Amino acid sequence: MPQATVMERTPFIKPNPASTQAAAVSDGSRIGFENVSVTYGALTVLHSFTLTVNPGEIVALIGPSGSGKTTALRAVAGFVRPSSGRILIGDRDVTNLAPYDRKIGMVVQNYALFPHMRVDENVAFGLRAHGASEDLIRSRVPECLSMVGMSAYAKRYPRELSGGQQQRVAIARALAPRPQVLLLDEPLSALDAQIRRSMLDELAKLHRDLPNLTVLYVTHDQSEALTLANHIGIMRDGRLQAFGDSKALFRHPPNRFAAEFLGRANLLPVSGLKPADEGMAQVRFGGIALSARNHHGLADGSDCLICIRPHDFRFSRSAAEPNSVSGTVLSVQWQGDVHNITLNIGGEALRMSCPPMTNPPGLGETVSVHFNPAEVTLVPEDGARG
Template identity: 55%
Template sequence: MTSGIRFDGVTVRYGDTTVLDALTLTVGPGEVMALLGPSGSGKTTALRAVAGFVQPSAGRVHIGERDVTDLPPYKRGIGMVVQQYALFPHMRVDENVAFGLKARKHPRAEVPGRVAEALEMTGMGAYAKRHPRELSGGQQQRVAIARALAIRPDVLLLDEPLSALDAQLRSGMLAELARLHRELPDVSLLYVTHDQVEALTLADRIAVMDKARLQDCGTPQELYRRPRTEFTASFVGNANLLPVRVAADGVDFAGTALKVPVDGAAPGAAATLCVRPHLVGLGDGPNALRGRISEVQWRGATHRLYVDVGGHRVKADVRELRDTPPLGQEITLHFAPEDAVLLAAGVNDG
C-alpha cells in the first residue's frame, strides 16, 4: 500500500521559542521531498515530528490515512537514516540490519531473508559478517540505509545522511539513493539537507525552510528558474539580486533601462530582479550593463567575474577565459529578458 506524509499546521515550541511554525505540507505517495534550509530553519524538527521524536505543540501529523501524532515511533511504519550512521559497533553488519526487525518482533524465520534482501539492495551483501569499524564511511552509511529498508517502511526519513562523507562519496551515494528510489517507487522519502546540490539532484519537490517557517515549495526546476522570494533565489542555486524600479515596459537598474517581464507590477514600485550568474553573458547584447571588474575567480570550466555596475556587484559565470581580465577593466555584460525574474522587494517568506 502506498503512503505519504501530511503536516497539518504543525507547530513545535520549546518554552517561548518556536522552532517549527504552523507547517502545512504534503508529501505524496512515492515522492521524494527535500526539506532544504540553513541550520535552525526547522527542517530537522519537521522530520523528527514525523518520526515521533518530538511532540507538536499544535497541529497533526499523518502518514497515509493514519493520524500518527500521538503514536510512538515504532508504530509509525517509518525507516530513518541519520548523519552519523548510529550503527552498533559490537554488532556485525547483518546484526545491525536485523535490529529493527527484531525490535518489532518480526517472525524470526523471515529475518535472515529480509536482511539479505536489504544488504543486496544497498550493495553490501558481501560485508554481512564484518563489523562497522571494518567499513568505510560510505559503506557504513549503506548499512544504515539497509537497516532502515529492512523493515519495509511506508516512509523513509533521511536526516543529513551524506554530510559526513567527502565530496566524491556524496556524489556516489546520491546516485545510489536515486537508484534505490527507482526500485522502491511506493516509499515516500523525506530528505533533510542544507546542501542545495543534494536537493536539486534527488528531490521531486523541494520545501525551502527558514526561521522555522516554510518559505517556498516546488519542483527543483520551478524553484531554480522561477523563485518566488529573494530567500529562495539565493538559497536554491546562486543569484544576482538587483534592486530595481518598475517602469512601464521593464525596470530601471542603476540608471539603466532593462527590458524584462514585469508581470503586472505597478510602475514606480520597488522590486528585485533575479538573474542567475550563468545566464549573464560577456559582451554586447540585450540588457547591456557597463561596469568595472572588481574580482575574478577561476572555477575550472568557468571564470566568475564580479563587476561593479553603478555601485552594485553583478556576478557573471563565463566559460574559462584564455586571458584573465585585469581588475578595474571596464567590460559589458548582458542577459536575455526571459532569463530574468522580477520579485517583489523584501518578500522573503511564504
C-alpha cells in the first residue's frame, strides 16, 4: 500500500479571478468517507474509515489522542492524502484535489489569524483570494463579523483580542467565502472553561442561523460533542468504534468503549439474561435480580454489562424500590452544584451524582440506592477497557 502524502501547507483558498462568490451550500455539502485508510510507512493511522455527514448536519468525531479523528478531518481538508478509499463532497470525488479546490472552510485550535492584518482584513482575505469584487467584500465582511458578534472589533489587530474573540474572527474568516462545509479541529481547546461555554453557545446559534451548513467537528471533549452534534462518531486506534444520534448513543452505547468514553458510565457485570416485557430483560448481579433495557437484543442467558450513568442512581427510601442495591461510601466530593459519591457495591466502585445535600452520607456508611430499569441499558461484554 502506498504511503500517505502530507501535502504542503497551502492556504485552503486559491486565487480564482473568474469566481466572485463561492457556491451556495446544498446537497453538494454532503461529506462522504468510503473505506478511507491513511498510512505512514508501516503505520496505519486510519483503517477503512466509512462515514457520511449529511447536508446541514453537525457531526462530531471524538476519541483519545491518536485515535485518528484529526487525520480524518485533515483528509477532508486535503492536507493528508489517503492511501486507499475515496472522499466525496457532494458527488465530487475530492480525494486527490488540492485543498483550495474543495470549497471548504476550516478553523483550527490556534486560530491562525494573520497578525499584521486587522480583523476586517483577516475576514476579507479569503474573498480576495477568490477574486471577489470590492463591493462583495464590503458587504460580506460586516455580515460575517455580525454573525459571530465581532462587528465592533473590525479595526483591531489580533493581538488586541482575547482568545475567544480571535476564535470568532477565525470562524468569520472561514465562512466569508460561503464554503460548502466547515471543518472545526479542536476549535475551543485553547480557551478557558467559561469562554468555551460561551463559544459553544455561539456555535450553536451560528448553525441555527446557517441551517444548511455542514459541519465536521473534531474534539476530545465529550461535552462539546453532546452539546453541538446531531451525530457523534467515537474513534479508537484509527477505527470507528460507534456512530449514531447523540442522545441515543449516550443512552444506549453499543459497546464498552463507547459507554466509557462518551460520558461517565458505571458498567456493572451481570449474567443470566432473561427476556421480559417491552424490550426489557432480567439479569443477576451476584444474588441480586436487576432489570434493564435490552436495547441491543443481546442473546438469552448471556453475560453482559448494565450501563448506569452516575445521575441514574437515586437514594432508596425502601427496599421495595426496583433495582435496589446497597453499598459502602468510599468518597464524597462536593462540587458546588453537585455531590459526587463513590460507592463500593459488591466489590465494584460505582459513581453517583446527585444535587447538593445538606447532610451527605459519611465515609464508610452503608446506603441503599436504586435506578429506574427504563433508564439503563445492557451492553455486550466484548471489548477491552478504554
